[in-house]
Amino acid sequence: MEQKIQDLIDNEISNHDVCLFMKGTPDAPQCGFSMAVSNILKILEVKFNGINVLENEQIRQGIKEFSEWPTIPQLYIKKEFVGGCDIVKEMYENGELKKILQDKKVAHKI
Amino acid sequence: MGMELKEIEKLIKASIPDALVEIHDLAGDGNHYSATVSSSSFIGKSKIEQHKIVYASLKGKMGNELHALEIKTKVK
Numbered sequence: 001m002e003q004k005i006q007d008l009i010d011n012e013i014s015n016h017d018v019c020l021f022m023k024g025t026p027d028a029p030q031c032g033f034s035m036a037v038s039n040i041l042k043i044l045e046v047k048f049n050g051i052n053v054l055e056n057e058q059i060r061q062g063i064k065e066f067s068e069w070p071t072i073p074q075l076y077i078k079k080e081f082v083g084g085c086d087i088v089k090e091m092y093e094n095g096e097l098k099k100i101l102q103d104k105k106v107a108h109k110i
Numbered sequence: 111m112g113m114e115l116k117e118i119e120k121l122i123k124a125s126i127p128d129a130l131v132e133i134h135d136l137a138g139d140g141n142h143y144s145a146t147v148s149s150s151s152f153i154g155k156s157k158i159e160q161h162k163i164v165y166a167s168l169k170g171k172m173g174n175e176l177h178a179l180e181i182k183t184k185v186k
Binding site: 033085 | 158161162170172173178180181182
C-alpha cells in the first residue's frame with residue numbers, strides 16, 4: 001500500500017474517535033451491510049465519521065490491507081478495528097458494543 | 111458472478127477440518143449466503159481472529175466473487 005494512503009487512513013482513525021469505512025454515506029448508504037452498521041451507530045447516538053470508500057478506490061483497497069480484512073464496512077473505535085457488519089451486529093445484540101463504547105469513553109446513548 | 115453453496119462449504123472444510131458448516135442461500139440467487147461455522151480451532155481467539163480464519167479458508171474469494179456472505183462463528 002502506498003504510504004500516502006496509509007497516512008490518509010491513519011489520519012482518519014486518529015482524528016475521529018469513531019470511524020466507519022463504508023459504501024455510501026451515513027445519510028445515503030449504498031450497501032445493506034454499510035447501512036446496518038451505520039444504523040446501529042445512529043440508534044446508539046454515537047457521533048461517527050463515515051468515510052465513503054466508493055469515492056476513493058485507493059482507500060477502498062487500502063483499508064482492506066490495513067486491517068487484513070476483506071470486506072467493507074469496517075468500524076474503528078479509538079483507532080482499534082472492531083469488526084465488520086456481522087461482528088458489529090452480534091456485539092450490538094449481546095451488549096458488547098455498548099461496553100466497548102463505555103470502556104473507551106465514547107459518548108453514546110445509555 | 112456468484113459461487114455455489116457446496117463450493118463454499120468445501121473450501122471452509124478443507125481449511126478447517128473439524129468445522130461444522132451450515133450455509134443458507136438467503137435470497138435463492140446464488141449470491142447472498144449466510145454461514146455458521148463451528149470449530150474447536152476458534153478456542154481462545156477473538157471474533158475478528160475467528161472470522162479471519164474463515165475468510166482465509168475462502169482464499170481471496172471473499173470481497174470478490176463472493177460479495178454477500180454473512181458469517182457467524184461458534185466455538186465447538
